[in-house]
Amino acid sequence: xxALAVTRLCKSFGGLRVASDVSFAVEAGERRxxxxxxxxxxxxxxxxxxxxxxxxxxxxxxxxxxxxxxASRRRAHLGMARTYQIITLFPRDTLLQNVMLALxxxxxxxxxxxxxxxREPGLQQRARAALARVGLDQxxxxxxxxxxxxxxxRVEIAMALAQAPKVLLLDEPFAGLSVDERREVQKLIxxxxxxxxxxxxxxxxxVALDFxxxxxxxxxxxxxxxxxxxEVVGDPRTREVYLGA
Amino acid sequence: MTALTPRRAAIAIAxxxxxxxxxxxxxxxxxxxxxxxxxxxxxxxxxxxxxxxxGLVSLGHAGLFAMSGYSAALLLDAxxxxxxxNLAALxxxxxxxxxxxxxxxxxxxxxxxxxxxxxxxxxWGIAYRWASLTNGDNGINVATRxxxxxxxxxxxxxxxxxxxxxxxIAVLAMIVFVRSPFGASLRGTRDQPRRMTALGxxxxxxxxxxxxxxxxxxxxxxxxxxxxxxxxxxxxVALTTSAEALLMVISxxxxxxxxxxxxxxxxxxxxxxxxxxxxxxxxxxxxxxILIISFMPEGxxxxxxxxxxxxxxxxxxxxTASADGPATAALRGGLAPSREAERVP
Numbered sequence: 001x002x003a004l005a006v007t008r009l010c011k012s013f014g015g016l017r018v019a020s021d022v023s024f025a026v027e028a029g030e031r032r033x034x035x036x037x038x039x040x041x042x043x044x045x046x047x048x049x050x051x052x053x054x055x056x057x058x059x060x061x062x063x064x065x066x067x068x069x070x071a072s073r074r075r076a077h078l079g080m081a082r083t084y085q086i087i088t089l090f091p092r093d094t095l096l097q098n099v100m101l102a103l104x105x106x107x108x109x110x111x112x113x114x115x116x117x118x119r120e121p122g123l124q125q126r127a128r129a130a131l132a133r134v135g136l137d138q139x140x141x142x143x144x145x146x147x148x149x150x151x152x153x154r155v156e157i158a159m160a161l162a163q164a165p166k167v168l169l170l171d172e173p174f175a176g177l178s179v180d181e182r183r184e185v186q187k188l189i190x191x192x193x194x195x196x197x198x199x200x201x202x203x204x205x206x207v208a209l210d211f212x213x214x215x216x217x218x219x220x221x222x223x224x225x226x227x228x229x230x231e232v233v234g235d236p237r238t239r240e241v242y243l244g245a
Numbered sequence: 246m247t248a249l250t251p252r253r254a255a256i257a258i259a260x261x262x263x264x265x266x267x268x269x270x271x272x273x274x275x276x277x278x279x280x281x282x283x284x285x286x287x288x289x290x291x292x293x294x295x296x297x298x299x300g301l302v303s304l305g306h307a308g309l310f311a312m313s314g315y316s317a318a319l320l321l322d323a324x325x326x327x328x329x330x331n332l333a334a335l336x337x338x339x340x341x342x343x344x345x346x347x348x349x350x351x352x353x354x355x356x357x358x359x360x361x362x363x364x365x366x367x368x369w370g371i372a373y374r375w376a377s378l379t380n381g382d383n384g385i386n387v388a389t390r391x392x393x394x395x396x397x398x399x400x401x402x403x404x405x406x407x408x409x410x411x412x413x414i415a416v417l418a419m420i421v422f423v424r425s426p427f428g429a430s431l432r433g434t435r436d437q438p439r440r441m442t443a444l445g446x447x448x449x450x451x452x453x454x455x456x457x458x459x460x461x462x463x464x465x466x467x468x469x470x471x472x473x474x475x476x477x478x479x480x481x482v483a484l485t486t487s488a489e490a491l492l493m494v495i496s497x498x499x500x501x502x503x504x505x506x507x508x509x510x511x512x513x514x515x516x517x518x519x520x521x522x523x524x525x526x527x528x529x530x531x532x533x534x535i536l537i538i539s540f541m542p543e544g545x546x547x548x549x550x551x552x553x554x555x556x557x558x559x560x561x562x563x564x565t566a567s568a569d570g571p572a573t574a575a576l577r578g579g580l581a582p583s584r585e586a587e588r589v590p
Binding site for chain 2: 050052072073074076077081082084088089090091092093097100101102104105106107109110111112113114115116117118120159163
């Protein structure tokens with residue numbers, strides 16, 4: 001079954017076309033890698049898929065359901081979660097509170113004025129479990145401001161996983177990480193079960209290529225090549241895009 | 246049994262002092278000042294919901310504050326009883342808050358500030374110019390104060406206790422609000438609205454409801470103000486009222502519960518007490534605010550906590566350093582302030 005289908009998606013900022021007839025389909029459980037040089041439109045594509053940007057034309061379907069005009073927040077309720085290239089967390093809160101907020105986002109409890117968030121053991125337990133998945137449960141009570149960059153990357157992933165997504169969009173999850181941190185995050189992403197479909201943008205080919213079932217190469221907002229690792233790496237257009245040869 | 250922590254002890258002492266205030270103050274002038282501090286604190290707490298927890302700086306809250314006062318005064322003038330007038334006034338304030346929210350939430354940041362300022366000015370213009378309804382600059386007199394459960398609030402002491410009860414309910418409501426999932430959601434929209442949307446939150450609706458909550462308590466404060474003065478006039482709706490409320494929140498410490506209360510106390514004392522001794526009391530108020538913003542940009546309450554903690558840590562490290570030797574002491578001394586700064590909420 002197709003988890004995510006993007007069909008002829010177009011987006012322009014004034015005269016600049018950032019997505020031009022982009023089409024691809026990601027099967028359920030698949031690991032899809034989106035690559036392309038800087039400015040290719042990869043993050044814009046994620047923003048279109050999550051609804052943070054409205055497309056000019058084309059359609060997006062999540063498990064067969066058209067979500068092109070669905071509000072961004074509703075897409076989260078339908079099983080779509082994402083991480084950001086530039087870490088976007090809540091710096092005044094602890095790690096636990098960050099993940100609890102992710103859980104609240106999908107819970108009717110978020111509207112409650114009378115409940116005490118510190119006395120919601122179920123929510124806390126689930127948040128701790130999500131932090132345990134990324135190996136941060138030992139420092140759950142630590143303020144985010146006192147954590148390393150690598151730990152914050154893992155908190156982002158924990159928040160996304162806490163929402164039990166069906167489709168997870170990872171925007172450069174290895175960006176800015178040291179070799180050791182990269183290895184840890186790679187292990188973490190590899191361990192995500194196949195009931196979660198993953199679409200990942202990544203520049204670091206050493207770690208990313210091993211991860212992908214299929215790869216989509218974007219350039220100037222267009223899909224240039226799509227296929228398996230061998231097909232994309234062997235395609236002369238890939239070399240042309242990256243080396244300009 | 247619940248343990249007596251320093252925090253609980255401080256709260257108990259504060260409650261005891263507030264409960265016995267008319268007894269140890271004696272003079273009705275100062276009891277009235279205390280009533281003013283408490284009623285302005287309710288407005289500052291209401292504004293703090295938006296400024297401190299929602300990151301939405303409003304310069305139009307005097308409009309909501311005055312809306313309830315004017316509505317109740319008009320209804321009382323028309324012969325309605327206090328209960329009906331107050332209930333209807335709060336309903337009108339809530340409806341106004343909803344319109345206020347729909348208009349103001351078309352923008353955030355400086356745009357939100359400017360829209361709220363414009364709404365406040367429109368309401369001031371209505372109060373000032375629609376003389377057939379509001380009696381213009383002459384305002385509306387309110388003949389009597391209510392007598393809840395048969396207890397007349399005519400005296401300064403009785404009115405103080407009524408204001409104290411409402412103030413304590415407001416504080417309790419704010420505590421519950423801050424600890425609630427909705428409060429956490431509002432803080433999330435302040436820090437990362439884009440992320441909140443991606444997590445499934447309806448950022449606009451959260452802000453809208455926060456404005457209603459804030460507007461309701463601004464309305465309650467407006468009723469207390471109207472009964473305190475037994476009079477409302479366009480002066481209440483003026484920009485200076487909104488600015489003063491904002492100063493209370495910022496100077497005391499936005500995003501804290503105690504900050505707006507302390508801020509209200511500073512402004513009311515400066516206006517009422519210092520002005521009796523210093524002709525240019527506005528100058529003194531300005532200097533105080535400059536000092537607070539210069540040395541405690543986070544506000545008086547969180548700033549004092551930060552300085553006290555830093556002082557305590559230095560004292561502690563200083564003691565340990567004398568045993569460790571000068572090199573370790575220098576290293577600790579150098580690290581202490583930055584570590585502390587990170588810990589302050």
